[in-house]
Amino acid sequence: MEHDWVLYIAAFSTAFAISNVMTPVAKTISLKVGAIDYPKARGMHQKPMPRMGGIAIVAGFMLTLLLLYRFMEHNNPIQLIGFILGAAIIVILGMIDDCFNLRARVKFLIQMVAAAVVIATGTRINVVLWPFTAVLKTFSIPITLLWIVGVTNAVNLIDGLDGLAAGVSSIAALSIMVLCVLTGDELSVVLTATLAGSCLGFLPRNFNPAQIFMGDTGSTFLGFTLAVTSIMGVFKGYAFLALAVSMLCVGLPIFDTTFAMIRRAATGKPIMSPDRGHLHHRLIDRGLSQKQAVMVLYGISLLCGLLAIFIACKDEKILVIALLMVFVLSFVIYFFNHFKRNKE
Numbered sequence: 001m002e003h004d005w006v007l008y009i010a011a012f013s014t015a016f017a018i019s020n021v022m023t024p025v026a027k028t029i030s031l032k033v034g035a036i037d038y039p040k041a042r043g044m045h046q047k048p049m050p051r052m053g054g055i056a057i058v059a060g061f062m063l064t065l066l067l068l069y070r071f072m073e074h075n076n077p078i079q080l081i082g083f084i085l086g087a088a089i090i091v092i093l094g095m096i097d098d099c100f101n102l103r104a105r106v107k108f109l110i111q112m113v114a115a116a117v118v119i120a121t122g123t124r125i126n127v128v129l130w131p132f133t134a135v136l137k138t139f140s141i142p143i144t145l146l147w148i149v150g151v152t153n154a155v156n157l158i159d160g161l162d163g164l165a166a167g168v169s170s171i172a173a174l175s176i177m178v179l180c181v182l183t184g185d186e187l188s189v190v191l192t193a194t195l196a197g198s199c200l201g202f203l204p205r206n207f208n209p210a211q212i213f214m215g216d217t218g219s220t221f222l223g224f225t226l227a228v229t230s231i232m233g234v235f236k237g238y239a240f241l242a243l244a245v246s247m248l249c250v251g252l253p254i255f256d257t258t259f260a261m262i263r264r265a266a267t268g269k270p271i272m273s274p275d276r277g278h279l280h281h282r283l284i285d286r287g288l289s290q291k292q293a294v295m296v297l298y299g300i301s302l303l304c305g306l307l308a309i310f311i312a313c314k315d316e317k318i319l320v321i322a323l324l325m326v327f328v329l330s331f332v333i334y335f336f337n338h339f340k341r342n343k344e
Contacts (some may be wrong), residue, residue, distance in 0.1 A: 003181060003189070007071055011064055011190045012197035019201030020052035020061030027205075027212045035098040037213055045162075047240035049210065052098045053202060054218020055165075058200035059093050061225070068118065083119025083228050089114035090152065090224045094217035101159075106272075107147070111220070115148040117229055125235050148227040154253035155217060155223030155259065161280045163207035164294050165214060168220040168301045169209040170199035173255075173304030175249040176226065179312055188233025195225050197304055226250055244311050247309045251304035252279075252297060 029143045030036070030050030037051040093110045096102060147297075159165035177192035189337065199222065205211045214222075235242040247254055256279045264270065283293035 002069075003184075005188065007186075008070075008189055008193045011068055012193040014067060015060040015064040015194045015197030016201040016262075016288070016299075017060075018063050019056045019198040022059045023053060023202055023205045023212060024057035026053045026059075026203065031216075032185040033099055035215060037215070047211070049213050050101070051213040051215035052095060052217050053206060053212040054091070054094060054214040054221055055293060056097075057198045057202050057214060057218045058087075058221055060201055061194050061221075064194045064197070067280035068190065072190055076122060079122045079232065081195065082123060083225075083232075084085060084112040085121075086118040086228070087221060087224055090220050091217060093286065094215065098217050107216075108153075111149050111152055111230050112130065112145065114224065115145050115152075118148060119144050123228060123230055123231050125246065144231065147231070148224065150257075151227035151250055151253070152220050154250065155256040156183075156219040157257050158253045158278065158280065158297075159214065159219040159260075160278055161284075161290050161294050161297075162210035163203055164280060164297060165219050165222065166199045166203045166206050167294065167298050169226065170196045170203070171230075171245075171298065171301040172250045172253075172307055173225055174200065174290035175308055176230050176234060177248070178309050179249070180229070182312060183233055185233040188229050191225070191229045192233070195229070217226070223250075223253070245308040247302045248311070249284065251308075252301045253343075255279075276338045305342075 016189040027050045030052035037045070037049045039046055065084075089110065093102075093114075097107060119141055123144070124140050126140070126145060142338055145336060155165060156171060158168060174197040175194045177196065180188040180192060181337040192237070202214065202218070206214060226249075230242075234246050234249075240329060260278060280293055281299060283296060284290065288296065291341070
């Protein structure tokens, strides 16, 4: 299909501008409602920070969709409505959490409701072309639910350094956008371009030294949107391979969250309990500055995104094996580093 590149550029630029302009407004709102992040023992900042900056990201995203909606091709408007309703639930949940610090279990249950709204309006991971179709077809809805809630929380958990979640999410969004261009899904291209623009518009005031944090309002919205757009645009185009390329696009959050859960389970801690064992914490503890650690993680995210795009354009069988080897190697390196650090 022919792509409307003017529309894509307009979506990115408009979202960038709105998000950038709205960031000071989000800071003012955060201060007025008491959404303040105070210094913690495992935290990286030394002074109270407004933490509802995600309002700017959401405003940039939603207002851009409103402005450009009539120029977009939307074969299934119900699917888009379901996404917007689910995102609204996530944003409201994030705003409440930024003000009152909700329990993890409550947040998890409401995230499942938001994911269920998306699934009910037709956005599901299609397993028809996967191996073992007869077995997996029954689990299409649970697999979709797990993907959406999992990615939502994965992005939320990496939001530990100035500019990290915004930068990593923008890289992931642009990677998914390229894959959506390849599959020919215009709506998903617009959504991911808009998300990338919103993230990058917020980044100047969120990069170290940050003036404002995105909070759960922003990080959970980013994770939710990345998860849903990957289903809408990527999963339908690459069959079973879509799982591999989609996981790579958000590889850093998924990798870090997976090992955080393994680490906590191995030590008998609740898997959702906070700690200082995330990859960004380890980089800081090894002597890197916040900016250096963030740039390293940007690089890892970019490599994962490029690998996803490369895989999508090549022979599936060989590259799936190569992908598995990358994950195994990453697993070995991670635990070698972990045990070495403990011995020291």
